[in-house]
Structure formats: structure tokens, C-alpha cells
Amino acid sequence: MKTVRIAGVPEHFNLPWHFCIENGEFDEVDIDLQWTDVPEGTGKMCQMLREGTTDIAVILTEGIIRDIAAGNESTIVQIYVQSPLIWGIHVDAKSGYQQLSDIENKKVAISRIGSGSHLMAVVNAKNQNWNTELQFEIVNTIDGAVEALSNGAADYFMWERFMTKPLVDNGTFRRIDDCPTPWPCFVIAVRNEFLKTNKHVVEQILEIINNTTIEFKDIPSIDRTLATKYNQKLSDIQEWLKLTRWSQKKLDKQTFDKVQNQLFDLNLIADKRDYESAVK
Structure with a gap:
């Protein structure tokens, strides 16, 4: 049995991995896939x-491309x-x-430098023709962001809209706008x-994860499973499923360059x- 360590965010995008692990699909080919x-x-x-504390990461495209450019010895093997x-x-x-105009020149909470919350805050500033030299407050997690925004240590926070929706619904956050990535959002990266x-x-x-993601939306009651597991309203999950497209393809040069x-x-x-050198 070959042990392989894989890391990803605890979000609905990654439920296909958990299904494959729980169903023993990796075990069948003698792979012990250990998810973190x-x-x-x-x-x-x-x-x-x-x-070297993980072998594989399911990771934001802009984040890993930035880190590979900065010397991370990893390769992007596929769009996820x-x-x-x-x-x-x-x-x-x-x-x-x-x-949106109210938060120009305000401090942004980010999970850490190099994270999507950091990079997309800069992309958003550029989109709005703001100064892209932003002020950051590092908060590590969404819980840290709740604390930072409530005590005034930071003024705004960018995070995946649907995962953050329960905090909007319960009156913790107010969502003032959206900023979609102008590229595919997640890729699979492997240490060289x-x-x-x-x-x-x-x-x-x-091959195993691709066979699952191809059919993922067709799984009976998958919307209810996702809503329960990730504390989401059924209507929100149904909207998210309509918008989300998994991929089984390699990252192309045009997208990488963009x-x-x-x-x-x-x-x-x-x-x-x-x-x-970055994509295999």
C-alpha cells in the first residue's frame, strides 16, 4: 500500500475526494490517500x-502559480x-x-500572504482602479476574519461566497459585492x-477523482448531502452546483500565461x- 498525503480546503468543492476515500476507491489500487x-x-x-508535509494539494490556481514563480518546487498536473x-x-x-467604494483604502483581512484572499484583494483593487498597495491584517482562518472585522482590526474580507453565506444569513457579515476569478479556480499540484x-x-x-467528478452532479440527492455537510441552505447549494464545473483537463498555456x-x-x-516547467 502506497501512502500519499493530500491537502485541501474543508469546502464543498472537495467532497468528491472524501467520497472516493470513504468508498475505498484508492484502497482498491493499493493507495492509502491521507487527506488533511x-x-x-x-x-x-x-x-x-x-x-514536504503534503505530496499533493488541491489549491487555488493563482496561489500556486505565484508560489511556483517564487521557487516552490511543485508542478500543476491538472485543473480541478x-x-x-x-x-x-x-x-x-x-x-x-x-x-464597494466605501472600502477603498481600508484594511483587508487575509488568511496569509500568498493566499487567495490576499491575491484576489489586489486583483479586486486593480479592477476598481484603486491603489493596489493594500493594508493587510493576517487572520489565518474565517473565524479569525470574523474576530478582526468585529473588533475593527480589519475592514473587509474576501472569501468564497457560498461558504461565507451562513455568516451573512446570521447577521455576522454583510456581503457588499462579488469578485469572480478570471480563470479556473482550483488546480491539483504535486511536489516535484x-x-x-x-x-x-x-x-x-x-483517474479515480476524474471518474467521480464527471458524475458528481448526477449523484442522487447530492444537493441535500452537500447542504447538510457544509451547513448550507438547500437553495444556495443548488445555485452553487449550477455554477460549478469540475474539470478533468490539463491547465493550458494560454490560461497559465494569463x-x-x-x-x-x-x-x-x-x-x-x-x-x-510549471505544468506537466
Whole structure:
């Protein structure tokens, strides 16, 4: 049995992995796939890949491309979710901020440097023609963001819209706008050292997860399963399922270049990497 460590966020996008693990599909091909939930998100997973504490990460596209450009010895082997991530822009419900223009030049809560919440805050600032030299408050997790926004340590926080919706519904946050990623949101990245000696194992893992994601939306009552597991309203999950498209394809050069060029233009990376060295 080959032990493989994989990391991802504890969000509805990743339920297909848990189904495959629980159904013993990896066990059947002698792979012990050990999943770690990483609520801190992409910045933390980049660190785990660098330190060798995970072999594979299901990770935000812009985050891993930025970290590979900064020297992370990992490779993107596939797109996992083709559709954009819809980043909700949230403020404390008791604050006076009502629209996007109210938070210009305000402090943004981010899980960590290099995370999606960091990179997309800069992308959003560019989209609004704001100064992209932002002020950050590092909060690690969504719970940390709730605390930072309520005590005034930060003014706004960007996180996946549907996962944050319960906090909007219960009056903790107010969502003032959305900022979708202009590219596929999640990719699967593998440490180069692991990929070099375990290419066949990685191919088997991709084949199993791809067979599940192709049929995921057709699973009976999948909307109810997701709503219960992730504390979501059924109507919200049904909307999310309509918007979400999983992928079984390789990241193409055009998309890679688009992401990397945007990061470079925003001074989020100093050097560019060749597509061939970052994507296999």
C-alpha cells in the first residue's frame, strides 16, 4: 500500500475526494490517500508543499502559480475546478460600509500572504482602479476574519461566497459585492520530488477523482448531502452546483500565461516561469 498525503480546503468543492476515500476507491489500487483539511487555505498549502508535509494539494490556481514563480518546487498536473471562484467581499454587518467604494483604502483581512484572499484583494483593487498597495491584517482562518472585522482590526474580507453565506444569513457579515476569478479556480499540484518517483500513482489518483467528478452532479440527492455537510441552505447549494464545473483537463498555456501575467503586472511576482516547467 502506497501512502500519499493530500491537502485541501474543508469546502464543498472537495467532497468528491472524501467520497472516493470513504468508498475505498484508492484502497482498491493499493493507495492509502491521507487527506488533511487546511482551513487556512492556499498560502498554508504552498508552505506544506515546500516543507514536504503534503505530496499533493488541491489549491487555488493563482496561489500556486505565484508560489511556483517564487521557487516552490511543485508542478500543476491538472485543473480541478474549471469554473471561477466567486469571491464574496464581506464587511462586518454592524459597520457603516454599504458599497464597494466605501472600502477603498481600508484594511483587508487575509488568511496569509500568498493566499487567495490576499491575491484576489489586489486583483479586486486593480479592477476598481484603486491603489493596489493594500493594508493587510493576517487572520489565518474565517473565524479569525470574523474576530478582526468585529473588533475593527480589519475592514473587509474576501472569501468564497457560498461558504461565507451562513455568516451573512446570521447577521455576522454583510456581503457588499462579488469578485469572480478570471480563470479556473482550483488546480491539483504535486511536489516535484514526489512526482518524479510516483508518476503512475499520481495518474491513478487523477483517474479515480476524474471518474467521480464527471458524475458528481448526477449523484442522487447530492444537493441535500452537500447542504447538510457544509451547513448550507438547500437553495444556495443548488445555485452553487449550477455554477460549478469540475474539470478533468490539463491547465493550458494560454490560461497559465494569463494568470502569471496578471500576477506580474500587479507586482505579486518578480519573475515568470516557463509553462513547461510549471505544468506537466
